[in-house]
Structure formats: C-alpha cells, structure tokens
Amino acid sequence: MPTRRDEASVDAPVTVFPSALRRAAAMTRLLDLDSRDELRVAHVHLVAQVLGKSERTVWRWLAAAREDNRLTRAESSHFTVTTEVRRLLALWGGNASRVHAELVQRAADNPDTPAAPSLSTLHRAIRRALTRGERAGLKSGEAARRAHEVFGQRPPTHHQTHPCPTT
Incomplete structure (x- = not known):
C-alpha cells in the first residue's frame, strides 16, 4: 500500500x-x-x-x-538600497522615515536628482536588502546586531555533574 x-x-x-x-x-x-x-x-x-x-x-x-514582441514576463524595476541610502541609514540610526525625508529634500533642492521613492517603497527595499541583524545594529548598536546573528556564538557546553572517576 x-x-x-x-x-x-x-x-x-x-x-x-x-x-x-x-x-x-x-x-x-x-x-x-x-x-x-x-x-x-x-x-x-x-x-x-x-x-x-x-x-x-x-x-x-x-x-x-x-x-x-515580448514572450516572457516584463521585469519589474524596483527601488534598491544604494551605498548612499546605506550611509543615510547609518547616519540616522536606521530611521527609514528620516532617510525618506532626506531623499525628498534632496530631490526638491536639486532637480537633477532622481525622485525620492515613497516611504513604503523605501521600507520594502530596506527589508529586501538588509538582514534583521543589520537593521537592529543600525538602530541599537553592535550588541543588537549580534543578537540576531548566528556566527560567532558559542554552543552551550555540557557540564558534568559528577566528579571524574579516580583510579
């Protein structure tokens, strides 16, 4: 069966x-x-x-x-996190709203600068590009980043409860 x-x-x-x-x-x-x-x-x-x-x-x-004359799906172009956006995230402590405000201000000041994405688009791009640990590290520091990372943590050790046998 x-x-x-x-x-x-x-x-x-x-x-x-x-x-x-x-x-x-x-x-x-x-x-x-x-x-x-x-x-x-x-x-x-x-x-x-x-x-x-x-x-x-x-x-x-x-x-x-x-x-x-397109046989396959059209590729969607979505906003990606650039080095400049990462720098702004570090400057503003991981605050995406402040980064968004900065990008909007830059676009308003300089017409040659590309238009700023919407706040929700920026949030999605950040979630795609940065790990939870990276986002936590930007907001709360290195200890918060390490709390989300597996690398560098020691496994729990086994402690014997009884003494070694003597001969």
Whole structure:
C-alpha cells in the first residue's frame, strides 16, 4: 500500500523547464498559429490548462506578445538600497522615515536628482536588502546586531555533574 508521500510524488507532474521557458515556448507557438490565421480558442484553452493559468491570462500574454514582441514576463524595476541610502541609514540610526525625508529634500533642492521613492517603497527595499541583524545594529548598536546573528556564538557546553572517576 503506497504511503501518502508516494501518492503525491506519482500524481504530481515533474517540472523540468522553468515557467518562463514554458511561457515563451507556448507564446511562440500561439504567435505562429496567429500569423497563419489558425489560432483557435481551443489552443489558448490547452495552453492555459498546461501552464496552470486562466484563459484570460493567456490572452493577455498573447496581446503583450503581439504588441511588444515580448514572450516572457516584463521585469519589474524596483527601488534598491544604494551605498548612499546605506550611509543615510547609518547616519540616522536606521530611521527609514528620516532617510525618506532626506531623499525628498534632496530631490526638491536639486532637480537633477532622481525622485525620492515613497516611504513604503523605501521600507520594502530596506527589508529586501538588509538582514534583521543589520537593521537592529543600525538602530541599537553592535550588541543588537549580534543578537540576531548566528556566527560567532558559542554552543552551550555540557557540564558534568559528577566528579571524574579516580583510579
């Protein structure tokens, strides 16, 4: 009798190709069918079923492929923590609100400076870029940083409660 784990491994499909490659291959084929006026709803339905997406999603992908000749997902550009932002975080003791105010002020003073991100965007970027230990260290010092780090801590030792046997 197979165990629960065996049943799941037999029933679950094994993914060999990353989803981006599967999407690109499907879009290439759908565009080819579309260029020959042979694209049917059944084709889109089959691709949606195989990729585990809705038909509406596949139609949106197809529209994007027609417009931009883009077969894969568009990469989102998000704000990243630069060396200057790290320096400001250190200056302001890890206070993201003060860093944000500083970035807004710099953008207002100099029109050549890029626009400041929103406060929530800055918070997300800081959470992505800095570990909990780094954030704690900026706010409360080195001892707080080390409290979050595993490196450099000694494991608990075993103390014998009875004396060594004598010979």
